[in-house]
Amino acid sequence: MSKKRFNYGTAILDAFEYLLDKYPEVFVIGQGLWSPWYVGNTMTNLDKKYGKNRVIDTPVSESAVTGAGVGASLCGMRPIVVHPRMDFMLYAMDPIVNQAAKWSYMFGGQSNPSVTIRAIINRGGEQGAQHSQALHAWFAHVPGLRVVMPSSVEDARDLFIASVLCDDPVIFIDDRWLYDQEDELTPAKDVVLETEGPKIVKTGKDITIVATGYATFLAKEAINKLEKIGINPEIIDVRVLNPFDYKKIITSVQKTKNLAVIDPGWLSCGFSAEILSRVVENIDPSLLKTTPRRIALPDSPAPTSKILEDEYYPDVDKIIFEIKQLLGEL
Amino acid sequence: MITIRKAEQKLAFGKEKGFIEGPVHLGVGQEAIAVGISEILQMTDRVFGAHRSHSHILSLNLDVYKLFAEVLGKVTGFSRGMGGSMHLYDKDSGFFGSTPIVAGTVSIAVGAALAAKMQKNKDIAVAYIGDGAFEEGVVHECLNFSSLHNLPILFVIENNLFASHMNISQRQPNNKISRFSEANEITYKLLDGNNVELIYKESKELVDSMREENRPAVIELVTYRWYGHVDWREDIDVGVERSKEDIENWKKRDPIARLSKAMKEMGIWSSEKNSALEKKINNNIELAWLSALDDKAPEAKLLLNNVYKDSE
Numbered sequence: 035m036s037k038k039r040f041n042y043g044t045a046i047l048d049a050f051e052y053l054l055d056k057y058p059e060v061f062v063i064g065q066g067l068w069s070p071w072y073v074g075n076t077m078t079n080l081d082k083k084y085g086k087n088r089v090i091d092t093p094v095s096e097s098a099v100t101g102a103g104v105g106a107s108l109c110g111m112r113p114i115v116v117h118p119r120m121d122f123m124l125y126a127m128d129p130i131v132n133q134a135a136k137w138s139y140m141f142g143g144q145s146n147p148s149v150t151i152r153a154i155i156n157r158g159g160e161q162g163a164q165h166s167q168a169l170h171a172w173f174a175h176v177p178g179l180r181v182v183m184p185s186s187v188e189d190a191r192d193l194f195i196a197s198v199l200c201d202d203p204v205i206f207i208d209d210r211w212l213y214d215q216e217d218e219l220t221p222a223k224d225v226v227l228e229t230e231g232p233k234i235v236k237t238g239k240d241i242t243i244v245a246t247g248y249a250t251f252l253a254k255e256a257i258n259k260l261e262k263i264g265i266n267p268e269i270i271d272v273r274v275l276n277p278f279d280y281k282k283i284i285t286s287v288q289k290t291k292n293l294a295v296i297d298p299g300w301l302s303c304g305f306s307a308e309i310l311s312r313v314v315e316n317i318d319p320s321l322l323k324t325t326p327r328r329i330a331l332p333d334s335p336a337p338t339s340k341i342l343e344d345e346y347y348p349d350v351d352k353i354i355f356e357i358k359q360l361l362g363e364l
Numbered sequence: 365m366i367t368i369r370k371a372e373q374k375l376a377f378g379k380e381k382g383f384i385e386g387p388v389h390l391g392v393g394q395e396a397i398a399v400g401i402s403e404i405l406q407m408t409d410r411v412f413g414a415h416r417s418h419s420h421i422l423s424l425n426l427d428v429y430k431l432f433a434e435v436l437g438k439v440t441g442f443s444r445g446m447g448g449s450m451h452l453y454d455k456d457s458g459f460f461g462s463t464p465i466v467a468g469t470v471s472i473a474v475g476a477a478l479a480a481k482m483q484k485n486k487d488i489a490v491a492y493i494g495d496g497a498f499e500e501g502v503v504h505e506c507l508n509f510s511s512l513h514n515l516p517i518l519f520v521i522e523n524n525l526f527a528s529h530m531n532i533s534q535r536q537p538n539n540k541i542s543r544f545s546e547a548n549e550i551t552y553k554l555l556d557g558n559n560v561e562l563i564y565k566e567s568k569e570l571v572d573s574m575r576e577e578n579r580p581a582v583i584e585l586v587t588y589r590w591y592g593h594v595d596w597r598e599d600i601d602v603g604v605e606r607s608k609e610d611i612e613n614w615k616k617r618d619p620i621a622r623l624s625k626a627m628k629e630m631g632i633w634s635s636e637k638n639s640a641l642e643k644k645i646n647n648n649i650e651l652a653w654l655s656a657l658d659d660k661a662p663e664a665k666l667l668l669n670n671v672y673k674d675s676e
Contacts, residue, residue, distance in 0.1 A: 061482065087482070090513075093508055093509060093512065095502075095505035095508065095509055097471060097501070097502040097505055098471045098474060098502055098505035098508075098509050099471075099505075099509070100471070101468075101470070101471020101472050101474065101475060101502065101506075102471055102472075102474045102475035102478050102509065103475060104471070104472050104475055105412075105471065105473055105474060105475020105476040105477075105478070105479070105489075106475040106476065106478050106479040106482075107475070108410075108460055108461070108475070108476060108479075109410060109475075109476050109479035109480065109483070110479065110483070111479045111482065111483075113475070128465055128468055128502070129468075129471055129472065132463070132465045132468055133463060133465070133469070133472060136463075137461070138670050138671070138672065139446060139670050139671055140443065140446060140447050140451040140461075140463065141443045141444075141446065141447055141451060141453035141461060142443050142444025142445065142446040142447070142453075142662075143444070143446075143669065143670030143673070143674075144443070144444070144453055144455065145453060145455065145460070145461065177671050178671050178672065180672070201673045202672045202673055277672070
C-alpha cells in the first residue's frame with residue numbers, strides 16, 4: 035500500500051478529513067476553528083472544505099459548547115468538541131464529568147453519548163501557569179470516560195479516528211510538543227478503540243519504562259544514549275489511560291524486574307501513581323530488583339520564565355540520569 | 365394533571381413511610397406546566413429535565429408504574445432501576461433525560477436542538493429550567509448560543525420562586541426571569557403557570573413558529589410548589605420567606621381545581637364525573653404502587669454494567 039508522509043499535526047488533519055468525508059454525522063465544534071492557527075496544522079482549511087455548518091467556531095462558552103456536543107451525540111450525531119487549550123476546558127467540567135461520563139450508567143445503558151472531546155496540551159514558550167496544564171489524570175479518574183493520549187504520528191491519526199467512532203465519551207489529548215514528529219503512514223481506515231491499549235514501542239530486557247503522551251517521545255529519544263551505556267530498556271506507551279489495561283506492563287516488569295514511569299503531568303496523584311500501584315499490587319514484590327521510580331512534573335504550577343521552564347520540564351538528560359540512578363549505575 | 369398529582373402524593377407517602385430510600389423532589393402544584401407543554405410536542409422532540417422532573421416525564425408517558433418502580437430502584441423502572449427519582453429516561457416518548465445538577469441538562473438540550481437543525485427534521489428540543497438555574501452562568505451561554513445559531517429550542521422556565529430553601533427576592537434583583545431573553549434577542553412569553561389552557565395555547569403558538577423558523581423561544585411560567593425542596597414536608601421552618609399563609613394562598617390557585625371549575629362552568633364537566641375519574645386514578649395508582657413494590661432491584665453482579673456501552 036502506498037505510504038504518505040505526515041507529521042503529528044497533519045496526521046490529525048488527515049483523521050478529521052477521513053471522518054468528515056466518510057461519516058455525515060460527524061461535525062466539529064469549538065473555539066478558534068475558523069482561525070486554525072489556534073490548533074497548529076491539525077485543522078487547516080477544514081471549515082472551507084466542509085462548510086461552516088459542520089466546522090463550527092463558537093462564542094467563548096466552553097461549558098455550553100461542550101454540553102451541546104454531548105447533547106447532539108444523544109441524537110444520532112458524532113460531535114468532536116475542540117478545546118485548543120486544556121486549561122480553558124475546566125469551564126466544561128460539568129458536561130464532561132457529571133453528565134457525559136455518567137449518562138450511560140444512570141439510565142441503565144439505554145443511551146450513550148458518542149462525543150469526542152479533543153483537548154490540547156499547549157505549554158512552554160513562557161505561557162505560564164494557566165496555559166500549560168496536562169490534566170489527563172483528572173479525567174482518567176472518572177469511570178465512564180475513555181481517555182486517549184497518542185504519542186506517535188500514527189496513533190495521533192488512528193486513535194483519533196477510533197475515538198470519534200467510539201460510542202462512549204472520549205477525552206482525546208494531544209500535545210503541541212509532539213507536532214513536529216514525522217512518519218510515513220498507509221491510508222486511514224476505521225479503528226476500534228475498545229481493543230486499543232498500552233503498547234510496547236520498543237522491546238528490551240533491563241528496565242521497563244512506562245510513559246504517556248509527550249513522555250513517550252522523551253523515552254524514545256533516550257533509547258540511543260541508554261543503549262550506549264549498556265542499558266536496554268523496554269518502553270511501553272500507555273496510549274489509553276481509561277479504562278486502563280495494565281496487563282502488558284505487569285508482564286514486562288516481570289521480565290525486566292525494574293520499573294520507571296514517566297508522566298507529562300504532576301507527580302502527586304498523577305497517572306504515574308496509578309501505573310506504579312497496578313504493578314506493585316500485581317507482582318511478587320521480591321521480583322523487583324530496584325525501587326520503582328516516577329519521573330514527572332514537580333508539584334508546582336508551570337512557571338513563566340524560560341529559565342524556570344527548563345528546570346521544570348524533564349528532558350532526555352534528566353530521564354537518563356534518573357534511570358541510571360535507579361539502576362545503581364551512578 | 366390529576367394522575368401526576370396523585371402519583372407524586374403517593375411518592376410523598378412512600379418517602380415519609382420509608383418505602384423510598386433516595387430523595388424525591390416533588391412538584392405538586394406545578395402540574396399545569398408540563399401538561400400544557402407536552403400536549404403540543406411530538407414523540408420525536410427532545411425533552412430534558414432536571415431534579416424535579418416527575419411531571420415532565422409523566423406528561424409524555426403516563427406510566428406511573430414505571431415511575432414508581434424507578435423511584436423505588438427496581439429494574440422495571442424508567443431507567444432500569446439505575447437512576448431513581450433524579451435520573452429519568454424514556455426516549456420513546458421523547459424524554460431524553462433528567463439529571464439533578466442545576467442547569468446541567470440545559471446545554472445538552474441545546475446540543476439536541478443543534479442536531480435537529482442539522483438533521484432538518486423540524487423536531488425541537490425542550491429544556492425545563494427552574495428560576496434558580498438562571499443563576500448558573502452556563503444558562504446564559506446557552507441562550508446566547510441558541511440565539512446566535514438559530515436553534516429550535518424551547519426554554520421552559522418553571523419559576524416557582526424558590527431555589528431549594530431561598531426565595532427569589534434573596535437571590536436576584538428582579539423576579540422576572542424572562543428578562544434575560546431580551547438581552548439575547550429571543551422571543552418570550554411570561555404567563556400564569558397554573559393555567560393549563562393558557563399554557564397550551566400560548567406555547568403552541570411559539571412552538572409552531574419555532575418549527576418553521578428554527579428559532580429558540582422562552583416561556584416563563586410562574587408557579588409554586590406545595591412541598592418543600594425535597595421529600596414530603598412543607599419546609600416552612602427551613603424555607604427562607606416561605607410561610608404557611610403563602611402556601612395556602614397558592615393552593616387557592618391550584619391548576620387542577622381551576623380547570624375543573626372552568627369546565628364545570630362551560631357545562632362539560634361535573635362533580636360526579638370528577639369523582640369517578642379520581643376513583644379510577646386512585647385505583648390505578650394503588651395497583652401500580654403495589655406492583656412496583658414487588659419488583660426486583662438490579663442484581664449486585666450488575667454493579668459495573670453500562671459504565672461503558674455494552675460493558676459488563
